[in-house]
Amino acid sequence: MLPLNKMQGIIPALITPYDESGAISEPTARKLVRHLLEKRVDGFYVSGSTGEGFLQSVGEREQMLEIVVDEVRGAVPVISHVGAMDTDTCVRLAKHAARVGADAVSSVAPFYYKHGQEQVRGHYIDIALAADIPLILYHFPAMTGVQSTVRFYEELSKVDRIVGVKFTSKDTFELQQLIEACGPDFRVFNGPDECLLAGLAVGCCGAIGSTYNIMPDLFAQLYRKFREGDWAEARRLQTDANRVIAELLKYDFIAFEREILRLQGIDVGLPRKPIQQLTGEERLQIRRFAQQFEFLELNR
Secondary structure, three states: OOOHHHOOEEEEEOOOOEOOOOOEOHHHHHHHHHHHHHOOOOOEEEOOOOOOHHHOOHHHHHHHHHHHHHHHOOOOOEEEEOOOOOHHHHHHHHHHHHHHOOOEEEEEOOOOOOOOHHHHHHHHHHHHHHOOOOEEEEEOHHHHOOOOOHHHHHHHOOOOOEEEEEEOOOOHHHHHHHHHHHOOOOEEEEOOHHHHHHHHHOOOOEEEEOHHHOOHHHHHHHHHHHHHOOHHHHHHHHHHHHHHHHHHOOOOHHHHHHHHHHHOOOOOOOOOOOOOOOOHHHHHHHHHHHOOOHHHOOOO
16 A cells, blocks of 8 residues: 555546446546546546446446556555445445555445434444555535534544545635644545635645546646645636536536546446436537637547
């Protein structure tokens, strides 16, 4: 496993490519990973929301992780999202991730059933103790319905193997408070791509995001410009990214990103239903929009 201080920078929440039958496409997954590595991303987050982990079997999630770990070969950290509704599935996936050489695991809070904070805390501790691999918590209240407090994360930051959190909320005040409470050794990753610069400004060590699949070079540049103190250029790059994200929000984000990747020459297939299946007219509208931006690097 790579050292924790290597877990920083721009980490795509990787899209899972499918073939025409709907099965995971290993050749395309490898192609996508190589493409993103060439764009100098700093890691991969596998089977998260963008990767459609919740729409896949446990075996498929294990398969996708094994492909990514094998293709990356230790060049950058690989984080396996193991989140599920039940603790046993998370534990199984965490043990598998440790066994095949992932650098960390991550998990959303258990969702659908309305668990109390003690049950959520116990769920995370069970995952952390399941295998000798670091755990990055995943704060995503808009999707899970679980609104944990800064105090909750501060307490869990003291648990062995719990090393950080992916914070997917636009509340930068709460984010700043969490970073201060958990201390400098706790890895806090910005979640909302449209707020990357704000997250970095309040102290995030990097970011795990969905649109890093389709704009990796832009976001890698933004991160570098921030680190260099070139705030004007970092703001310009965030503005450019947000023009694309504003259009993305008119569609299901996964369907939109898959179409952009297809236009870039990496056909990752259709998302699994019930995720939006784009019509021919919607595809045409996305192409016309995307052609405005050289940084999207469409195949002409």
